[in-house]
Amino acid sequence: MEHKTKLPILLEKSGTGYSAYAKEYPAIYTAGENIQEVKENIQEVIEYQIEYLEEQKKIKEAEVLKNSEIEFYLDxxxxxxxxxxxxxxxxxxxxxxxxxxxxxxxxxxxxxxxxxxxxxxxxxxxxxxxxxxxxxx
Incomplete structure (x- = not known):
């Protein structure tokens, strides 16, 4: 069984709803009106980041991200x-x-x-x- 890397996503309240970001990946961030929306948005951003890494021929990094398990953190x-x-x-x-x-x-x-x-x-x-x-x- 393959060990999944954890991908911590921090959720924060903002003036217009919530924001979410991954400290380890500066390109992974988004916002939404509520937690459910921001969780859906972050999934899309991760998919785009995987595609970008694959286009840049960073296959190993793309695979690590693709196989990561998302964990959401909330204050x-x-x-x-x-x-x-x-x-x-x-x-x-x-x-x-x-x-x-x-x-x-x-x-x-x-x-x-x-x-x-x-x-x-x-x-x-x-x-x-x-x-x-x-x-x-």
Whole structure:
């Protein structure tokens, strides 16, 4: 099985919506009105970059990019703003964190440590998996 290279894409809130870019590839950037649009746009930009690299005979670089796995990164404040329907207190309790702390980081009052970031991310992913397993009768 081939190991996929990670392609981190940073999502940022802008005055008109969102922007997205890859630090490792200066030519990979875009904008959109919402996160879904910017994710779709970045896919197109990546495809154009692959074509460009192939035209420049940079086949190995094109293959690396083609086989990369996109990972989107979003600031915690932007996350809670985008997903307002998530009850911060209930989410905090579900991941074993202080509701007060989650409210503070979501408003930017407290800096998020790497350890806490990972705990919140793992809790969110666990919740997502649990939700994916739900079926209605």
């Amino acid at each position: 915690i404040q932007q996350f809670f703003e985008e997903f307002k329907f998530i009850n911060k207190s209930a989410f905090a309790e579900a991941i074993g964190e202080s509701p007060n702390y989650i409210r503070k980081i979501s408003r930017g009052f407290v800096k998020l440590s790497d350890e806490k970031s990972l705990k919140i991310e793992k809790g969110l992913h666990k919740l997502g998996k649990e939700l994916m397993s739900v079926h209605f009768t």
